[in-house]
Amino acid sequence: MSDELPPTLIPRIAPMFRLQWEEAQNCHVLLYPEGMVKLGGSAGEILKRIDGKKSISTLIDELKAQFPGVPLEADVHKFLETAYGNGWLRSESK
């Protein structure tokens, strides 16, 4: 994997995974064969916006609009790298 994810990259949730809100756990989770990842609040906010159409830069713009004044760009990049690394996200070019 390259060090920097290009801003034009369009992520989508990998077919192995399903993102959903779990009322009983009060958080978003990623479900996959026989397993589950519990997601923190910001991870949930990022992943729920990923629809296979938006690029990373659009995603960051959206988050900035939602949380004005919060310096979130570096954290989002870091999380996306982790998410790609864990195979949660795919892109056609990746």
Next chain:
Amino acid sequence: MAMVGSVPNQSKPLWLLAELTYRCPLQCPYCSNPLDIAKYKEELDTEGWLRVLREARKMGAAQLGFSGGEPLVRQDLEILIAEGRKLGYYTNLITSGVGMDEARIAAFKEAGLDHIQISFQASNEELNNYLGGSDSFQHKYDMARLVKKYEYPMVLNIVIHRQNIDQIEDIIKMTIDLQADYVELASTQYYGWSKLNEAQLLPTREQLARAERIAHEYQERMKGRMRILYVVPDYYETRPKACMNGWGSIFLTISPDGSALPCHAARQLPGMTFPNVRTHSVDWIWNQSPTFNFYRGDNWMQEPCRSCPEKTKDFGGCRCQAYMLTGDATNADPVCDKSAYHAELVAQVDAMTMKPLSSRDTKPLVFRNMRNSKELASA
């Protein structure tokens, strides 16, 4: 039980395993079902299962496994999958592939099934069919191809033991050829049928070391493309597994007759009454029943577990293993080298694995089927 009701239970049955039936077209001699499968003929009906799915989901269950026996035997499987998916479960079908065809794979997709796990007994037709007691290899192969064609995530599970462990490289190559997303090379653990057949199944130390090396090689090589999980037999470990992540912690099995078990092997524990979903709600079973509270937490522990700093990590290991190997389910799992029974276990393992498979005093394999189950019960 001193603790029952005194502390509110915080745990949730996140993992619901629905063992729909003990009927199975295969006869694998390491089956994890209990020996007395022939005793349980009254299966829960469709309505009964639907109620279990709804109640457990309300309590927070997120993963739903359809297993057995062979779950495909149930003709209402499509209905159960559809309801499970509608309720928001991640639905897993755990199958031998026998009883599957393209029409059913398509119907499951339509119903919303999330994932299919197919088991193979070996990577060659002869051994696969011998171990399964059925002519199933080619069919499994065809079904695995179709599962990928229909774009399911696919897990392949191969139970590893003395009679197929030397072919581990071929087994892995087969799973690569079938484009599995995830491969479980699960060493036989010794409960029920496999305990009965342990002398034929437990690999030698040398076999294990070689297999482990090969598995790790492929784990590296396939990184990012296919995940390979390799599980060592407990009997060769020095620390126990965190069995079921702790009793009554996340795992709930409902067996074919509606009995609720904290783990699918728990039926063998003595003096336990397993509550049944026919007479109790899932909520009562999980939170209130004496059985699910029995080994919850660590109040039941004896030394060396009680004062052990690792007790929060492995919960003292497996209650069934403790019972089978020491006669007391509240003992530490003897897999742990802090257990006073560990040396005895090591000696047993060595004695068993030093004998050649063809030795005259090694009992022949007992296959898992209803006839043998009945014979064992009357013996």
